[in-house]
Amino acid sequence: TAAHCVYNTDVNTLFLLVGDHDYTTGTDTGFSAIYRVKAYEMWDGYNPSNFQGDIAIVMVDKINFNDNVGPICLPFRYTYETFEREEVTAVGWGQLEFSGQESNVLREVDLEVISNAVCRQDVPSLIDSQMCTFTEGKDACQGDSGG
8 A cells, every 4th residue: 555545544443445346335246355454564765745655565364365356466576667658557446536526436547657757847756766657638536545
């Protein structure tokens, strides 16, 4: 998850929902399950002012993987790859428009990765370890992070 999603949060208030589509119903599919978060660990270099190192690991009991629930594998061997012009998929229950209502159902959007040099023209605070996307008329939004 994103570190800013758990930053200064009591672990006893955190749960992990997997395999779900409509989060307002709790567990609406046969694959849905809710796990209590036992602990979380944020990266030591996390900086809440610029979101550098905005990643956290949550510890739960063993998750039962199935056809609809599985791990998301990160491309660790591509540490220096920019992924420029690659298509990536963002998923989440975030807002449907800026300052709008959050979605009740899981949504996804395909986005194109752009170079950090191009991105810095609009986001000067972008750091090298962050990735930037732009696709006309498409985006992730508040509430999608960590999900």
